Amino acid sequence: MKIVQIDKSQWTSGIEKLKEAYRVFAPVKNDLFHDFKALEKDEAPDFNFQNTRLSPKSIVYPQSEILFRYSLDRESEEYGILKEDVKEKTPKAVIGIRPCDAYSFILVKRNFDTPEYKDPYWLEEYQKSTFIGMACNNPHPTCFCTSAGSGPFNEEGLDALVVDDGDHYLGKLLTEKGEKLFSAAGWTTEAEASAESRIEELKAEAESKMTSRVGTDNLKNQKMLDLYEAPFWEEIAFSCINCGTCTYVCPTCWCFDIQDETSGKSGVRIRNWDSCMFPLFTLHASGHNPRGNKVDRVRQRFMHKLKYYVDKYDNGIQCTGCGRCVRMCPVNIDIRRVCNMMNSYDPESCVCEVTSA
């Protein structure tokens, strides 16, 4: 395991250097929030952040993406030809991604990369990205990554993990992609032998600061129908206004819509993020709607993340514990509370544990 030491000035100059070979994405502060942004020349990122408001999923999976282009002009030679949208081939460097968000790509990959159908758009963007994680020394009170298969220093999904150690960073190289990026940035100074134990120390300290614990151990044992018919859904959904914020800020929500857009004689077929919170999501042209009620849609979202996904992939929940939906929900619906209810539900007595999280 190679660990390098990066002085803070070297970190900044290295990121600037990376812009020669990569399109660099990093957190930038705008008004109140941090969000990932493709950095312009001389534009500096700001790593003084807890986490970004929106997840970085759009770097691999844009909110709106062109699947192909076409001409509607019958006179044109281009008529009847479906063309690939020209995409930038430059590799992407995602600097400062939190471990929970890097882990989210592994969960989402299970949907886009199946034996039957590989999604070429998602996979191409994923493969050309290098993920340099920034460990969380001070997790937010709404974070529960350690209950969701991740952790503040989790390395799964990362090409390198960078740890803030006061006046310098320690960079732990995890993949060849990560090594390549580090050498392009000039981050090559080998750290002292004590670096590894120092990282472990900071990791233990960060994990001890995690206050949110969510039970997920019993979700797999629960019967799907018992959870579906549990009496708590009305109460959980009561305050929901179906705004869809939870699905848009979620790093693991992958549902999309496919639409055509035209301008004059040229058109594109695009896919846009969609949300199971919206009644239109399931509305048939006939007017029939299999999930026409709010409570059905709220149940669908939690059941998908915390039961259907768990059963289908046998690899934990479809949630990384980033806490964004908890922080952003305008009516304070809390997935930690819902997860605990589902996990502890006893169908015999219809009783579950209700926590204030």
Added chain:
Amino acid sequence: MTNAIAETSPYVPQWAEISRIEQLTNTEKLFELSLLNGRPLGHRPGQFIELSIMGIGEAPISVSSAPSERNTFELAIRKVGNVTSAVQNFKTGQRVGIRGPYGTSFPVEECRGKNILFVAGGIGLVPARSFIHYVLNHRNDYKDIIILFGARNPGERLFLKELEQWANRDDIRYLESVDRPDPNWTGNVGVITTLFPKFQVNPAETYCVVVGPPVMYRFVILEARAKGIPDNRIFVSLERRMKCGLGKCGHCQINDVYVCQDGPVFRYSDITDLKEAL
């Protein structure tokens, strides 16, 4: 500009040319199509395709014809949404996009040597027809065939010539009913379940295939069960607002299944726990 991704992308349709159009009712047309690449569609009865009109979008449509030696296939399309309305204006020789075929199919092999009871309501006849044609093309491979068809009114009956042919065949039994008759209607009146007392089946040897509007399934399944047909020999075809057809976009999810991949044809005993299915 290259087409690298387009050639391998499962989201990019193939072009198909319309070779024949037949007006079925005021709101439905039958389109006969063939892929421009010269290949057969390669579908099995009960599968669907994504029909694509550039500038408008895509819609999932059941294939209405049986697989055949010829390279053509048929889609019967009701004018109801954006794509299905736009296609009504298309003429012979024009092109549409086709992705697929997708999804599961009716159990043509499993039913071999058995009786089949088809129950089709309204436009549900369209997907059922692919299997009915298949069975009629291989008539000796199957035992007794009963076809029940129900429409809201006589004007919504599809494939009139075929219905007449079926009624006149003596190697199948065809029964139909309309919910609301017009003055010229001399046949049965009532919802499709009112046809069930008119025939008998040997439940040990019979498969039941049900396709119709959402409200129909529950009542027809009760009748099929009352005839003694077990749940594992009842097959249904479900409709959802499918978008990708590839099991990715999430639109057609019912609990833990994707209708576009795990369906649209389901064995009823496999979905009795899926609360939103029917």
